[in-house]
Amino acid sequence: MTELTLIIATTTKSPSLEIQDMSVIDEKDVLEIVETVWMTVLELPIDISYDSSLSMAESLGAEIKITGAWTGTVAVKASRVFLEYAASVMFSCLQSEVNDSDCADTLTELTNMLGGTVKCLLPEICDLSLPSITSETIAEDDVNWIVFSCMDNLVSVCVSDSADVCQEAA
Numbered sequence: 369m370t371e372l373t374l375i376i377a378t379t380t381k382s383p384s385l386e387i388q389d390m391s392v393i394d395e396k397d398v399l400e401i402v403e404t405v406w407m408t409v410l411e412l413p414i415d416i417s418y419d420s421s422l423s424m425a426e427s428l429g430a431e432i433k434i435t436g437a438w439t440g441t442v443a444v445k446a447s448r449v450f451l452e453y454a455a456s457v458m459f460s461c462l463q464s465e466v467n468d469s470d471c472a473d474t475l476t477e478l479t480n481m482l483g484g485t486v487k488c489l490l491p492e493i494c495d496l497s498l499p500s501i502t503s504e505t506i507a508e509d510d511v512n513w514i515v516f517s518c519m520d521n522l523v524s525v526c527v528s529d530s531a532d533v534c535q536e537a538a
Contacts, residue, residue: 393490398525405481409481410457411457412454412457414518415516425447426448426449428501429475429502430445430478430499430501433496433497434483434486435494436491437494438490439529440529441534442525443525443526444524444526446522447522448471453521454474458474480498480499483496483499512528
């Protein structure tokens with residue numbers, strides 16, 4: 369399992385003293401964040417995926433930017449089938465009633481929740497952008513993405529201190 373480590377450094381200066389506060393968000397933190405959001409919002413278990421037979425052929429991606437004391441990106445990509453089910457849960461409707469807009473709203477809301485939770489672990493002087501839909505595709509073998517399985521569908525999450533890392537893989 370690849371470890372995704374983000375090192376966040378903030379500096380407080382006094383006339384004669386420099387203090388550096390180091391915090392780390394590792395893969396375990398990302399796993400806990402994703403599991404918590406999925407169970408809280410969707411009441412669905414989600415696990416790391418090692419099944420290469422699952423596909424993200426028809427999928428949608430979203431990202432949210434964090435700026436301030438730490439600058440980075442939280443990006444999410446999910447299969448259309450998963451998003452239809454998640455939208456039906458979030459909007460209390462039948463899966464057959466879900467449209468493209470509902471899928472996009474569901475993905476951006478999940479991305480916003482993940483980004484907000486990551487932000488809570490960062491220095492206080494950080495801002496969160498609005499989530500946006502991305503049109504790029506994920507290189508499934510990229511180490512910056514953590515691939516999950518939920519209901520036999522793939523969901524990938526990237527948390528990076530470089531916006532380029534999530535976009536290059538996306």
